[in-house]
Amino acid sequence: MSDFKTDFIADIVLSGGTVVSSKTRFKADVAIKDGLVVAVGEASAMPAAKEVVDVSGKHVIPGAIDAHVHFREPGYTHKEDWETGTAAAAMGGTTTVFEMPNTNPPTRSVKELRQKQDAAKKAHVDFGIYGLLAEDNVDELQGLVDGGVNAFKCFMGNTFGNLPSPSTGAMLEGFEIIAPTGLRISLHAETASIMAWRQERLMKAGIHHALAHIGARPAVVAAEAVSRAAVLAEWTGARIHVLHISSAAELRPLAEAKARGVDVTGETCPCYLLLDSRDYERLGSIIRVNPPVREASDSEAIWAALKSGVVDMIATDHAPHTPEEKRKDVIWEADCGFPGVETQMPLMLNEVANGRITLEHYVKISAENPAKAFGLWPMKGRIEAGALADIAVVDLDRSETIRAENLHSRGKITPFEGVTVKGVPVHTLVRGRFVQRDRKLVPESRGWGRQVTDVQKMPTPEPKNTDQTLAALLHSGSAKTAGGPR
Numbered sequence: 001m002s003d004f005k006t007d008f009i010a011d012i013v014l015s016g017g018t019v020v021s022s023k024t025r026f027k028a029d030v031a032i033k034d035g036l037v038v039a040v041g042e043a044s045a046m047p048a049a050k051e052v053v054d055v056s057g058k059h060v061i062p063g064a065i066d067a068h069v070h071f072r073e074p075g076y077t078h079k080e081d082w083e084t085g086t087a088a089a090a091m092g093g094t095t096t097v098f099e100m101p102n103t104n105p106p107t108r109s110v111k112e113l114r115q116k117q118d119a120a121k122k123a124h125v126d127f128g129i130y131g132l133l134a135e136d137n138v139d140e141l142q143g144l145v146d147g148g149v150n151a152f153k154c155f156m157g158n159t160f161g162n163l164p165s166p167s168t169g170a171m172l173e174g175f176e177i178i179a180p181t182g183l184r185i186s187l188h189a190e191t192a193s194i195m196a197w198r199q200e201r202l203m204k205a206g207i208h209h210a211l212a213h214i215g216a217r218p219a220v221v222a223a224e225a226v227s228r229a230a231v232l233a234e235w236t237g238a239r240i241h242v243l244h245i246s247s248a249a250e251l252r253p254l255a256e257a258k259a260r261g262v263d264v265t266g267e268t269c270p271c272y273l274l275l276d277s278r279d280y281e282r283l284g285s286i287i288r289v290n291p292p293v294r295e296a297s298d299s300e301a302i303w304a305a306l307k308s309g310v311v312d313m314i315a316t317d318h319a320p321h322t323p324e325e326k327r328k329d330v331i332w333e334a335d336c337g338f339p340g341v342e343t344q345m346p347l348m349l350n351e352v353a354n355g356r357i358t359l360e361h362y363v364k365i366s367a368e369n370p371a372k373a374f375g376l377w378p379m380k381g382r383i384e385a386g387a388l389a390d391i392a393v394v395d396l397d398r399s400e401t402i403r404a405e406n407l408h409s410r411g412k413i414t415p416f417e418g419v420t421v422k423g424v425p426v427h428t429l430v431r432g433r434f435v436q437r438d439r440k441l442v443p444e445s446r447g448w449g450r451q452v453t454d455v456q457k458m459p460t461p462e463p464k465n466t467d468q469t470l471a472a473l474l475h476s477g478s479a480k481t482a483g484g485p486r
Helices: 082-091 112-122 136-147 167-183 192-204 212-216 219-236 249-260 268-275 276-287 296-308 343-351 359-373 470-476
Strands: 011-016 018-020 026-027 030-031 035-042 048-054 059-062 065-069 094-099 126-132 152-155 186-188 239-242 263-268 391-401 420-430 431-439
Touching: 018 048, 018 359, 018 391, 059 359, 065 082, 065 359, 082 094, 082 112, 082 420, 082 431, 094 391, 094 420, 112 126, 112 136, 126 136, 136 167, 152 167, 167 186, 167 219, 167 470, 186 219, 192 212, 192 219, 219 239, 219 249, 249 263, 249 296, 263 296, 268 343, 343 359, 343 391, 343 420
Parallel strands: 011 048, 018 059, 065 094, 094 126, 126 152, 152 186, 186 239, 239 263
Antiparallel strands: 011 030, 018 026, 030 035, 059 391, 391 420, 420 431
């Protein structure tokens, strides 16, 4: 009779740690074999292993899933590429990233998707790839779905790359096409026309100090865009995701859409939780990001929404630039964004140390909720038998000081320069393999990352108003008029 404990040999056993889920924590060892978690339990129940790693005194949590990163390849590799960006992710305890399409060229068709997949062969961690939903590529969307994108991105407002924002008509048709696939559409939810108008007025008036960036992008642009996108999603049955929530104003339409049954999730980033308008004088143009860091009252409201579940997850909008591109006297000339994928977990674990959130809730917003929202659950986002061994081992007592020069990103500038954090990931494993160990990158993990397409098992709901969508009309050649429900 076969005996699991004596006849089975695991690749790795993580021994002596405390395993944490979104609901509980408990002392347990974790056995890993062929990239999967095969056992979680007492040491006496563990199989033999090729390697036993002592993680006594540490906490074993699911690796973070960052649904919002920009790795800049192709086109802007002086800022970042897939190797440096995913190295930063590995060092930050992040085991899966979803990479945005505003590269050069943008990921607007299968041709550019294949180019990005080729670039991603250098990845240290697993990844999803966004396809673009824009005005001029609606006819390419189905090809991107068939070609293997993992989600879509719609730039309702302008940001780096200056991709034109699609009309509401193009958005509606895009939602209709994507809805039946179950793939989520992530939204840069700011209204382009308002921002363009206000920035032009400020520039003509010669107003160019750092705080003017908030003036050009008031919170109403986010509230309006979230409301509009939610109506389109409700009409079509599309799944949507609101990126980088920065204001209290957009929380109301987000909560209302959820209450109506719209499949909408939302994220925020550490900068919107930990910085506010008082930091502009200190940081100057370094703080410039789209959407902008706002008032302290906005930060407090977002914290409350993150705890209540109105905001579902933490992400980073990892957006590296060179120090020269960030430091400008005229705010309109400074590139928007900064690195974040390496510092997110330490910054948030520091908030755990400060008592702002529990470690269990951090697991929920950093791993479990993103996995569920983007079709990776139950293979990712949890530490249980049968799941992929995507793991961060964290030392909640270890303190480090954030220094841009030490970041693995090419973007050697951060608004969190000099911040001392308590709690860091000391090991990161992707599918059972160390990609970061003892706070050092494992160089041999280059190329270990794979696209999550084979993990992502989205349900495919029937879209609403199917017989009235423009896509259906074009396909059938029907001349009947598309209209709303009566």
